[in-house]
Amino acid sequence: MNKLLNQIFGFQEPVDQKFYFTVGLSLMLGKYLVDMFVIYMVAGIFWTPIDYLIPLLEVRADKISEFPLWFYFTFIIWTLPFIWVGVSMTYRRAIDAGKSPWYVLGFFLPVLNYLVMLWLCIQPSKPIQTGKTDQKNTSSEDRFKHALIGVIASIIAGIAVILIAVFIFDSYGLSVFVLVPFLIGLIATYLFNAKGIRSLKESNWVAFIALGILSGSVILFSLEGLICVAMALPLAIPIVFLGAVLGRKIATNRVSYLQGGLPILILFPAFLAFDSISPQSSTFSVTTSVEISADINKVWDNVIEFNEIEQDPEWFFKLGIAYPVRATIEGQGVGAIRYCEFSTGPFVEPITVWNEPVHLAFDVIEQPASLQELSFYDNVNAPHIHDFFRSTNGEFRLTSVDNNKTLLEGTTWYKMEIYPHFYWRPISEWLVGKIHERVLKQIAFQSENPWHNNAN
Structure with a gap:
C-alpha cells in the first residue's frame, strides 16, 4: 500500500x-x-x-x-x-x-x-542517464550569482507575460494571476539550482524575492497599484511555492536549460491565447437588507435620493476603493435619472421600475473607476479599474413590517471579467456588501431622523 x-x-x-x-x-x-x-x-x-x-x-x-x-x-x-x-x-x-x-x-x-x-x-520506458546532482557547498559569491540570474530571468518572463496578456490580449485571467507566479517560482529556482542543488529553504527564498521584486516593478512602472498587487498576493504565494518545488526538482536532473523542453516552451503561448478567449461574462448578484424604524413612505423618499454621507468611510475605502457619497435624482417615474455619486465619480442609473413605495429598479449605463490606485503616480495604467468590473443594474425593495417598521433590501447585479472567479468573487461580493451597508445605513439614519433632512 x-x-x-x-x-x-x-x-x-x-x-x-x-x-x-x-x-x-x-x-x-x-x-x-x-x-x-x-x-x-x-x-x-x-x-x-x-x-x-x-x-x-x-x-x-x-x-x-x-x-x-x-x-x-x-x-x-x-x-x-x-x-x-x-x-x-x-x-x-x-x-x-x-x-x-x-x-x-x-x-x-x-x-x-x-x-x-x-x-x-x-x-x-527508457530512463535517461542524467543522474542526480548532489547538494554542493558552493561559495556565497557563486550562490549569489546564480540567485541573481534566476531572479532576473524570472522577472523578465513575468513582466513579458503580464504585458502580453493585459495590453495585447486585454485579459486579466489565469495568465496574469496563475501563470506568472508559477513561472516566477519555476525559473528562479531552476536557475538557482542548475549548477548545484541548494536547500529547499534557500530555493524558496530566491523565488519569493523574485516575486517581491516583480510586485515592486509593476508598481514602479505604473502597470498596477499597491491595492491590486496586495489583493493578488494571497493567490500568488502558494503558486510560486509550487513552481519553486517543481523547478528545483527538475534541476536535480542534469539536463541543459532547453534540452527536451523547447517544444513545450514553444507551446506555452497557447496558454495566453486560450486565456484570451472571451467567455460569456458571468452575472452575479449581492443582496443586503436592513430593518428601519420608520414608515415605508419616509424610507422611499430617502431611497430615491439621500444626503451626503457624513460617516467616515471604513479603512479599506480610504485605501482608494470607490465608495458611495450621495444620491440625487432628476425627474420621477420610469425614465427618471438617478445619480449615485461615488468617491471616484457618478453611477448613472435610468429608472426602469417605479412602483412607489415598494419597488425601485434601475439600469447602470455609466460608472466611474472602481478604485483610485495607491501609487507613486497620479495615473496607473491598469485597464481593470475601468472595464473589468461592471454593475449592470440594481433595485431596492421595501416591505412594511409590524410597529411602523420597514424592511429595505438592496440588490446589485454585476459582471466580472477578472479571473479566476473562485478567488476574486468572494472579494468583490464582500466589497459590494460593504457598499450596500454604507448606503442602507444612511437611508436608515435619514428615515429615523427626519429633522436631519430638514436641517440639510
Whole structure:
C-alpha cells in the first residue's frame, strides 16, 4: 500500500506506460463522476464531459454563475490533490520514458495537456542517464550569482507575460494571476539550482524575492497599484511555492536549460491565447437588507435620493476603493435619472421600475473607476479599474413590517471579467456588501431622523 501511494503521490518511484495510463484514466473518470453528482445535487446543473475536459471554469460562465459561493472553495480544495498527482506522475513518466523532465510543463497547457499526456502514454520506458546532482557547498559569491540570474530571468518572463496578456490580449485571467507566479517560482529556482542543488529553504527564498521584486516593478512602472498587487498576493504565494518545488526538482536532473523542453516552451503561448478567449461574462448578484424604524413612505423618499454621507468611510475605502457619497435624482417615474455619486465619480442609473413605495429598479449605463490606485503616480495604467468590473443594474425593495417598521433590501447585479472567479468573487461580493451597508445605513439614519433632512 505504501509503495502504491508513493507511486501515485511521490516524486521518486518510476511510472511506466501501463501505470500512468491506468491510474490517470481511473482518477479522471472517478473525479468526473463525483464532480457531476455533487454539482447536480448542489446547483441542479448537469456537468458534461466537455465541461470537465476544458479545465478553465471561466469558459462555462453561464453554469458557474449558479454555483453557491462556498462551493467554489470546496471545488478547488477537492481538485488540488488531483493536480499534485498529475504533476508528479507526469514528471516521473517523462523521465521513465527517457524524455526531459521539462515535459511536465505540458500538464499545465489548457486542452493541449491531454495531447501531451496521451503522447507520454505511448512512450516506452527508457530512463535517461542524467543522474542526480548532489547538494554542493558552493561559495556565497557563486550562490549569489546564480540567485541573481534566476531572479532576473524570472522577472523578465513575468513582466513579458503580464504585458502580453493585459495590453495585447486585454485579459486579466489565469495568465496574469496563475501563470506568472508559477513561472516566477519555476525559473528562479531552476536557475538557482542548475549548477548545484541548494536547500529547499534557500530555493524558496530566491523565488519569493523574485516575486517581491516583480510586485515592486509593476508598481514602479505604473502597470498596477499597491491595492491590486496586495489583493493578488494571497493567490500568488502558494503558486510560486509550487513552481519553486517543481523547478528545483527538475534541476536535480542534469539536463541543459532547453534540452527536451523547447517544444513545450514553444507551446506555452497557447496558454495566453486560450486565456484570451472571451467567455460569456458571468452575472452575479449581492443582496443586503436592513430593518428601519420608520414608515415605508419616509424610507422611499430617502431611497430615491439621500444626503451626503457624513460617516467616515471604513479603512479599506480610504485605501482608494470607490465608495458611495450621495444620491440625487432628476425627474420621477420610469425614465427618471438617478445619480449615485461615488468617491471616484457618478453611477448613472435610468429608472426602469417605479412602483412607489415598494419597488425601485434601475439600469447602470455609466460608472466611474472602481478604485483610485495607491501609487507613486497620479495615473496607473491598469485597464481593470475601468472595464473589468461592471454593475449592470440594481433595485431596492421595501416591505412594511409590524410597529411602523420597514424592511429595505438592496440588490446589485454585476459582471466580472477578472479571473479566476473562485478567488476574486468572494472579494468583490464582500466589497459590494460593504457598499450596500454604507448606503442602507444612511437611508436608515435619514428615515429615523427626519429633522436631519430638514436641517440639510
